[in-house]
Amino acid sequence: MTRRDMPWAKIAAVAAVLFPALFFFGTASLNVPQGASDQKVIDWWADSSNRTITILSMYSFILAALVFLVLLAYLRTRMGSKDRETELLSTIMFSSGVVFAALLAAAGGARGLVAAAVEYNDESLPGVDTLRYISFSSYGFMMAGLLAAALTILATSVLILRSDVFGRWLGWLGLVAAALIVVVTLGLGRPFAIPVVLIWSLATSVALWRDRDGLNATTT
Numbered sequence: 001m002t003r004r005d006m007p008w009a010k011i012a013a014v015a016a017v018l019f020p021a022l023f024f025f026g027t028a029s030l031n032v033p034q035g036a037s038d039q040k041v042i043d044w045w046a047d048s049s050n051r052t053i054t055i056l057s058m059y060s061f062i063l064a065a066l067v068f069l070v071l072l073a074y075l076r077t078r079m080g081s082k083d084r085e086t087e088l089l090s091t092i093m094f095s096s097g098v099v100f101a102a103l104l105a106a107a108g109g110a111r112g113l114v115a116a117a118v119e120y121n122d123e124s125l126p127g128v129d130t131l132r133y134i135s136f137s138s139y140g141f142m143m144a145g146l147l148a149a150a151l152t153i154l155a156t157s158v159l160i161l162r163s164d165v166f167g168r169w170l171g172w173l174g175l176v177a178a179a180l181i182v183v184v185t186l187g188l189g190r191p192f193a194i195p196v197v198l199i200w201s202l203a204t205s206v207a208l209w210r211d212r213d214g215l216n217a218t219t220t
Helices: 008-028 038-046 048-079 084-121 128-163 168-188 194-209
Strands: 004-007 216-219
Touching: 004 008, 008 048, 008 194, 038 048, 038 128, 048 084, 048 128, 048 194, 084 128, 128 168, 128 194, 168 194
Parallel strands: none
Antiparallel strands: 004 216
């Protein structure tokens, strides 16, 4: 019989790095023309290399969503349910985090749907109006997802400040990050708050890597 400890804190820390890396690639790799002429929009989508990048961006968003769920599950389990208030905050954190991950995957699917249909199934490009609204639907999912992410970060930060898990500095950083995400997203009407989410995730990775009381799973 052998015993092996799974370093879940380290796995979650890696997930907290992979998530922003995938999210950043999915966002930065795609530059669909906005406010351009009809012909320019059609020409952009007619380019096979642009469609390939769009598909890669879609998969990157979906993978980012899955990786975020790994991080979210660890955070929920690590901070536990010591009392009813903690349990409520943990439920809010997890539920809003799942909503964020679902909307992130939906944003990726929206931007990659047409490109995948053309590349994989030899479908023809839809009309220019459809091509325009595809980008806006992706932005819409993203904006809603960012607001869900803000609630996730807010609930996580309050839990951290109540329990001192991971260090109070991360709790205060999260409160500022959550406020910024809401203000920037609602104030500008665009998903410009993405860098704030990425910074919070990287900071969480640092805290998880330094967590000496992380969860361990024992197998035989």
